[in-house]
Amino acid sequence: MIELKHITKVFKTGKSDVKALDDVSLTVEKGEIFGVIGYSGAGKSTLVRMANLLEEPTSGDVIIDSDNLVTLSKEALRKKRQRIGMIFQGFNLLKTLTVYQNIAIPLKLTGVAENEIKTRVKKYLEIVGLSDKTDVYPNQLSGGQKQRVAIARALSHEPDILLSDEATSALDPDTTDQILELLLKINRELGITILLITHEMHVIQRICDRVAVMENGKIIEQGPVVDLYTEPKHQTTRRFVESIFPSQTPKHIIKDLQKEGPILDLTFVGSATESPSLSVISNRYQIETNILSGNIVELKDQTFGKLRAHIKGSVQETTKSIDYLTDQGVIVREVVIHDGIY
Numbered sequence: 001m002i003e004l005k006h007i008t009k010v011f012k013t014g015k016s017d018v019k020a021l022d023d024v025s026l027t028v029e030k031g032e033i034f035g036v037i038g039y040s041g042a043g044k045s046t047l048v049r050m051a052n053l054l055e056e057p058t059s060g061d062v063i064i065d066s067d068n069l070v071t072l073s074k075e076a077l078r079k080k081r082q083r084i085g086m087i088f089q090g091f092n093l094l095k096t097l098t099v100y101q102n103i104a105i106p107l108k109l110t111g112v113a114e115n116e117i118k119t120r121v122k123k124y125l126e127i128v129g130l131s132d133k134t135d136v137y138p139n140q141l142s143g144g145q146k147q148r149v150a151i152a153r154a155l156s157h158e159p160d161i162l163l164s165d166e167a168t169s170a171l172d173p174d175t176t177d178q179i180l181e182l183l184l185k186i187n188r189e190l191g192i193t194i195l196l197i198t199h200e201m202h203v204i205q206r207i208c209d210r211v212a213v214m215e216n217g218k219i220i221e222q223g224p225v226v227d228l229y230t231e232p233k234h235q236t237t238r239r240f241v242e243s244i245f246p247s248q249t250p251k252h253i254i255k256d257l258q259k260e261g262p263i264l265d266l267t268f269v270g271s272a273t274e275s276p277s278l279s280v281i282s283n284r285y286q287i288e289t290n291i292l293s294g295n296i297v298e299l300k301d302q303t304f305g306k307l308r309a310h311i312k313g314s315v316q317e318t319t320k321s322i323d324y325l326t327d328q329g330v331i332v333r334e335v336v337i338h339d340g341i342y
């Protein structure tokens, strides 16, 4: 549905050029929620703005439903953009207009008839849960409510695609979750494909199907969210996953404990999170287990857990225990410290 092919973007500045995107390719399938995560300056905003050509690539193609935006006429591009809604961190509402006018005026500018405008404003304010705020001004709304109005405004053009540029970054955690739930509902009930950028793993975890990790203008890793959680390949991806599962065992404790037996990081996905594998190995084999840290989180469609445990016992019994865990679908990785480094 959205295909970014070999996109490079160089910003010409006074002194030196900045390569914000460096040969980036990405495909978002119809109906999915695709997240792009990266630290500040990675190139995320530039990337998402390619998908409606708010930013033009220096080279590469932007294909939306088999049309290459780069080669479309101005008129055809204008029409295509109406199929692509966008929401922003700063909401971009006009302060001097009411909620109704903020949604209605862009529709009027694209030639939608007055009756149809009334119907759409009513419908989309209902969907975002703000039917009672039609006549108020943006400064009478909370941040979350402002973002709901911005979402209703984007939806009122009845797009196939919604682009989200850090839409929850200015919101507190509870409001963030409410907006993420709303995005999920829009995706499921209206069938709208969503491409979002964020610097928060929490956003990816809650609603995304697939994710790409960006660094220095490149995509360094991409795939289903659960794959990046279970086996992050790149150091930066590992840092993002650790932001959800901080491993806070002090290094000197790991160093001491590992003299008596291995410290294991255990990763559980789906039903494995519910089976009592650790108590089974304690009962079945001659070992002692001690849990050092752990957490279970909900990904979009399944549960995912991490546990750090210390195991004491003979090499033979420890090996049997690890084999048992592996057979149960648990991913087992030994934590080792050499000279103070994990």
Ligand SMILES: Nc1ncnc2c1ncn2[C@@H]1O[C@H](COP(=O)(O)OP(=O)(O)OP(=O)(O)O)[C@@H](O)[C@H]1O
Residues within 6 Å of the ligand: 011, 012, 013, 018, 019, 020, 038, 039, 040, 041, 042, 043, 044, 045, 046, 047, 199
């Ligand atoms: N209009 C511009 N002119 C010059 N350089 C720019 C422009 N827009 C972005 N850049 C540069 O391109 C690089 C990528 O910026 P971009 O805003 O896409 O990153 P980001 O990952 O969205 O970061 P943040 O989360 O801080 O917004 C940065 O080095 C930035 O300074």
